[in-house]
Each structure stands twice: as C-alpha cells, then as structure tokens.
Amino acid sequence: MNDMSKVEPPPLRFEAPPSTSLLAHARHIVSENPVTGLAFGLFALILFAAIFGPSIVPYDPLASNTNSALQGPSAAHWFGTDQLGRDIFSRVVAATRLDFTIAVASVALVFLLGGLAGVAAGFFGGWVDTIVGRVADTIMAFPLFVLAMGIVAALGNSVTNIVIATAIINFPLYARVARAEANVRREAGFVQAARLSGNSEWRLLLTQIVPNIMPIMAVQMSLTMGYAILNAAGLSFIGLGVRPPTPEWGIMVAEGASFIVSGEWWIAFFPGLALMTAVFCFNLLGDGVRDLVDPQRRN
C-alpha cells in the first residue's frame, strides 16, 4: 500500500522498510553529502583535541623559552613560537579544550533557558508569551557583543561569566525559534489527540511539542556553537574573560596581532585558523545534524 498525499507531486514512498540503526543512517547521510562528512570529521578532530589535547602536545603550552622566541614554522615547532618562545602548535591544541568547553556550556545553558521559555511562550501564549517576547526584544535592542562585554565587565572576569554572557546574548535566538515552532504545533492533530488521552498541558508541552522541535533546535545549537566560540574568543581578544598566559585562541590572536606588522605572521595566524576551522565546522554541522535527528528522513 502506498502512502501518497493527494496534494503534493509524487512523494514516492513505498512499503516501509524496517528501521535501520543510527550508524547506518549516518553513513547514508555522509555518502549523500560529502560536506557533511567533512564537518563530522572536523568535529571529531576538535573533540579529540579537546579531550586529549593537553596530554599529547609536544611541548608544555605554558613553558617559555626565550632562546627560541619568535621562530617561524619548522619541523621542531610546526606553527612556530611566540615572543616568549612558547610552542604555538601546543598552545593552539591545548586551547581547544577551554574554547570548546565555553561553547558547549553556554549553548547547553541557552538551550535549556531560551528553548524552554520559547516553547512555553509558543504553546501557552498569553502573558507567558508577552514576558518572553519582551525580554527577548530588550536583549535584541543592544549591540550583542557590547552587551556581552558589559555583562562580563559587571559580573567579573571569569570563564563562568563568559559562559553566562554568551548564553544571554543568544537567548532571543533560541526563544524565537522555539516559540515559532511550538506555536505552529499547538493545534496539530497529534497534540489534540494527546489532550484527549488525558495528558495535562505541561505533559503535552514536554512529550508532544519538545521532541518534535528538537531537529530544528539541534541545527540552531550547532550554528550557535560556532558563534559562541567566536564570542568567547572575541571577549578574550579585548582582554575580558580568560587571562594570559592561559592558552586561548582569542588571546593568542590578540598577542600575535602586534607582531604581524614586523613579519611574524604565524603567531596570530594559526590560532586564527583554528578558530575559523571550528566555526566553519559547526556551521556545516547544522545540516548534517538535522538530517540525523529528523525521523522523517530516517528510513
């Protein structure tokens, strides 16, 4: 029996196949879109560097050695050394853990707060919607990076506060996407059916609405991961948040920036490249993640 809607041009769907594993599905998605494969590959690399980076790097990222300061890339120092003779490759790899942790923590925080607030606003409407909407509007009224600067400056210079600031400036994005998605599903047949099954409104929200907007939220999370890394690096670049000598991409770019004019380009270039690669990877990952978690595409 074919399931074919009468409205659309031929969506050919024949006898449903048995479900396949997530792994087989991932393999299919990668084979269909090699760019997604590249993104997943980069992500695996970032994850590897974040977990094992500090223990496998060839030099101590904090050890300075003035004898070998400001050396260009070579076999001994792949990315060269900085003004204090620290190995840049080691520092770039070791910094992954901190940047990645800041991004994950802030995205997780904003996903919980913004996502839930948005879903509740879209589903319940009324005053919940008004409050969430106005809070989001207020945040959006500031230039976001300046707002983040202000928050870190006010709360104090720490990694925790960078996480909080990044989460706050991303709040409107999550709240709005979640609100729109919840709003269109509020009157969907399956929500009504669940209401008939005796589900309370809260339960409807958590079991019917939330799981169904996860695909779009996953894409959103992947996109904001890149943005969060960029934001954290940006704050460090201007001297807020993480402090030297901690290896962090933003600080390293800031430190190297003054050497570019004198020809020592590698100090700023390699951390910058790592930053760009990470942001690029998370942006590409968005599509792949959606394909992976959307049950409509899994067959």
Place this chain on the structure above:
Amino acid sequence: MTAKPLLDIKNLTVEFATRRGTVQAVKSIDIGVGKGETVAIVGESGSGKSVTSYAVVRILDRAGRVAEGSIGFSGIDLVGASEAQMRDLRGREISMIFQNPRAALNPIRKVGKQIEDVLLQHVQATRATARAKAIEALEKVRIARPEERYDAYPFELSGGMCQRIVIALALACQPQLLIADEPTTGLDVTTQKAVMDLIVELTRERGMSTILITHDLGLAAAYSDKVVVMEKGRVVETAAAAEIFCNPQHPYTRRLMQATPRVGMALRDLLPEAAAKPPAVPRILAAAGNAAAPLLRVENLVKEYPRPATGSLLAKLIGKAEPENPAFRAVDGISFEVRRGETLGLVGESGCGKSTTSMMVNRLLDPTSGRIVFDGQDIGAIPAKQFALTPLRRRIQMVFQDPTDSLNPRFTAERAILDPILRMGSLKGRDALRARCEELATLVGLPIELIDRFPHQLSGGQKARVGIARAIALEPDLVILDEPTAALDVSVQAVVLNLLEELKQRLRMSYIFVSHDLNVVRLLCDRVIVMRTGEIVEQGTAEEVLGAPQAEYTRELLTAIPHPPL
C-alpha cells in the same frame, strides 16, 4: 477516435531516482486524448495518475525523468521539446488546474491583475485592453459582479470562487488541452457541481480537450467521455464512461467500483467478494422510543467568535475601532441527543459548524453558552483545559480526520496506542501494556509486527488503524469520528468503515460521525443531522433524511453528489 488524437501518449515510462534505486511510477502506458474529448484518469493514490500529467507538461521534479516512450501533442514531441518550447506551450496550448486553488493564486495580488498577467505574458491583450479582457474572463467563469471581484484578493473569496479564478486563468489563452488534477477535491459537493459543470461547459463551447484526474469514480462517470483506470503505474482498463461502469472488465476496476459507496447498498457490500467477510453482526437499531436516558444531550449550544474590529487602519492603531460588532456565531443554538449504541451523522458543508460542534462535545473547545449533558453530567461546565484531568475524559474519545497529522511523528505506533492507557488507565507493567497493545492492534486489524514502527513508516490505512486503536483503547462510551476516511482511498475507506461498525457493535459504543460525504453517512448512521450556517436544518433517521428529505437544502446536497450509473 478516428483522426490522430490531440495528445498521444505512447509506451510512457516515468522513473524516479530514490534512495532505494530507481522506482517506476508510470510503467509503459498508452493514453490518447482526441480533440474535444474529456478523458478521466482514475486511480487511487500512488497509481501514477498525477505523475502522468506532470510528464505531459514536463513539470516532474528533479528526481523524475521520462525513461521511455513518447508524448505527442498535435505533432510536437513533448519529451524531446526544448524548455523554451515547453514554456511557450504551457499556458497557451496546454494549461493545468491544480487541487488547491488558493495555493495556485498569488495571495497578495488582486485576482484581476493575476488574470491580466497571463494575458499579457502570452500576448492575448495589450496594456490598454487588459482590464476589459480580464473582466470578460471573470464573467465567462460566472463570477457575479466581475468589476468588483477584479479588485478582490484571493483570501476574500471562497474556495469555489478561487477555483473559478484559476479556471479563468487556465482558459484565458484559449488552450487546446486542459489538465485538471483533482480540481474539486476539498470543495463542497454543491460547489463541486458548479465548478465541474462550468469546466465541462466552457471546454465543450471551445472544442477543447480535457484530462480530468480524479480518485472519485462518480465524478469521472458524470463528466467524462472516456475513462482510463490506473493501478500502480499501469493502465488497467480504458473504455467509454458509460461502458466502464456498467460492464467493468478488469478486476481492479470492479474492486474500485465496489468500494465506492452508493445508494442502496450496505456497508458490507463495499468489501471485495474475495475477502473473508466476518459474520454479519445484526445491526442493533437504537429503538426510537428508548425509555433509557440518552447518553448525550446537547441543549441550545452556541459558539461565538469575536469579529475583528472594523474601522480605518488609523482608528485601529489608536484603538478607537468600534467594539459594537456582533460576534460571529459558528454554532447557533443547536440541540440534539445521542442515544446509547447509536451512530449519529453530523453532515453539512464546510463552515456549517459541524466540526465546531464536535470539538465542543469532546471538550477540546469551550462553548459560549448552552449545555452538554453526558450521562447525566453537564460536562460543558468543565473548562476544556481541565477536562483532560477528569475521569470523564476516558469516556469520550475521537478519531481524527487526518491520520498523519494526528500521530506524533516521534512516537511509535505502540506508544501512540498506549498513550491514553498510560495517562488514564489502570494497567501497569511493560508486559501487560504490550499485551494490551497487541490485543488492540489485532482488534483494528493492524499487523502486530508494525506496532514498533514510526508513523512515517506506515501507510495511510495503517495510520488510520493506529488512530482508531488509540481512540478505543479505554473502551469509551462515545467516539467522535471527524471525517475519519476523508484522507483515505476508497478501497481503504471501505475496510475502515466496516471496521468501525464492527467495533461499535463489539464494544457497545456510540458514534458521532462528522462528514460531508452523504453516501458514507447513509451507510454508517442511524440518525442524521443536517447543519447549515451553525443551525440544524433537518434531523431524523438516516432513511428519512436521505431518502425523503424535507428541507430544500438537504435535497440540494443530495442532488449535487455525482453518481456512477448503475
């Protein structure tokens, strides 16, 4: 067919590249459409009838391609024609009408302007004459006050009116061939009749050929010269319309004919002879003078919606719009009863308030006033939001119109069926729940191995069964069926209707059956209520209302249904 046909499809095969290799949607078919002839292509979903028409105008999506065969259109080979040639032919020589007229019109452009666009595009008018020609086109499709309607936006017009505009667009350039893909699906029967009469008249007037693609055998019989029956990408039978219904040759045509509800047949007649029919359950007619109190009594039910405030935009902005606007009454003081073990049909055209009524009865919507007394309790007084938490919830359940929309895409069939039991039932423990789910699946005829699947892995009929299993999971007293078969093919509909009837007898439930299809209502219902603009026009037993209607409106509805000649 004496001369060479206008459209000559020969040995056409259309393939789609899918994840599991190529799939042939249309398999070496031959169809000829003569000049001035109306050919109906009939088939169930997935039969390839729409794909065929898309191949003719070459609007197959990217995955699809013509693998073999030829399509000749008055000497031109459409398969080999260049895209520029096709662009010129589409609209001027071949035009198309789609199912959803509202989607085919640009929502932010006046309908008159849209007709002008087509005329200007194909050099049928100049800037100076465009307006007059557009009004003339509107007049031709019997739109009253065409000068006024010229300035209307699509959202200001009804569905039937929009479809007329689309027809005006399609016919504006006097094409030789019109392809109508389910042109009246989603329209009310009376509107359907008006639209189809119009298409036939206009095409006949101009000697045009028409391809009518439909799943409705009655429609095909009433409005075409020749019928082509398609099944799974193949043409199984081609014959003159009068002949095919009296003397169907192919077993599939016969099956299709049989599954179509008609006057003077019983529910069980819809099933194919070959299928093992369950022993007939004697139909327990709810005795007219039943002394017992009715299960449900609705008294003076009203649902009002506030109308948007009128007044100028400026007045609205500064909040000075007149609030004196009378509210719109979707349901206007109706009263009726549902007795135990009875099926009550609620019929009427779109906007008559039947769905609003059913939503209020099953307590998803709060009435403005009136009483809904269920088994002695006024459930209308309990707010809809809280009703889900009362023990009465489990006694009123519902089967939804769209089986796809009503299943959570992230729940398996098992989880969907068990949802009411988990929330309101007393059953506990994995094994007990699994056993109950299997029992319910068996009851509704859903193969047990399918209950671990997600909705998108099930067919339309299977999803409908999951929806029914969920509704009966707690053995409710009253089930509201909101057009439960509207999204299904006739053969699936036949099975589902029989299933519903059998379940009702077995579980001693009462049904409120909401539908616009009078033929189906006739088969399933004991009593019928006909509604129009929020009021009850007529009520009585099914035989009375549909056999000897008293109200003019009921008669109108009945005559508008196209019937296959039998």
